[in-house]
Amino acid sequence: MEIDLPDVLAEVTAQFERYEKALVSNDVAVLDELFRNDKRTLRYGGGENLYGYDAIMAFRAARPSAGLNRRTDKTLVTTYGRDTAVASTLFYRDSAPGKVGRQMQTWIRFPEGWRIVAAHVSMIDEPKDPKT
Template sequence: MIIDDPAVKAEVERVFATYEAALVSNDVATLERLFHDDPRTIRYGAAENLYGMDAIRAFRRARPAQGLARALEGTVITTFGRDCAVAMTLFRREGAPGRVGRQSQTWLRFPDGWKVVAAHVSVIDDAPDEGASRP
């Protein structure tokens, strides 16, 4: 298995950037398109546990469109073979000083493109971890 094939990594970096642009602009149609439409798709959010695309779709459609801007840092995208990738990033929001968000996504390639099959978002106090390194 090839890890981080440059062509595959570039594909996932592009779709990750598309996802991020859709997220901060509240482009719900694109966000829905980028998640695998399946009852086994999971998204653990900062305040919700969503099992299946129907729950994810309902959350996205009901979420307020304000306060979505954020700055990413330490983004790491790793590809495994041609059809699997993980994307990990930290994010900060202007309205949440002293807090840092963490986002992880598992992406799989389907016939109609790359899709998130599992995601986790959490927010913690931004305190340096003893012995931990940051990207």
């Protein structure tokens, strides 16, 4: 298996960046598009466990649109072959000093394009050692 084929890495990175832009601007249509429309798609969030596309869509529709700005760090996208990828990033919000968010997404290429099939978001206290 080839890891990080340049063309595949560029495709997934572009989709990840599109997701990030949609997230902070609350572009629900794009966020809905980028999650796989399937009952097996899941998203574990900071305070919710969402099973299935419909639950994820409902969460996005009800989420407040204020306070979504954040900055990311240590973003890593890794592709496996031509059709699978994992994207990970740390994020920081001014509204949560001393905390660091962690986000991971599993992306799969389908005929309609790259889609997230699993996502996990959590917050922890910012580690004292900047290397961790």
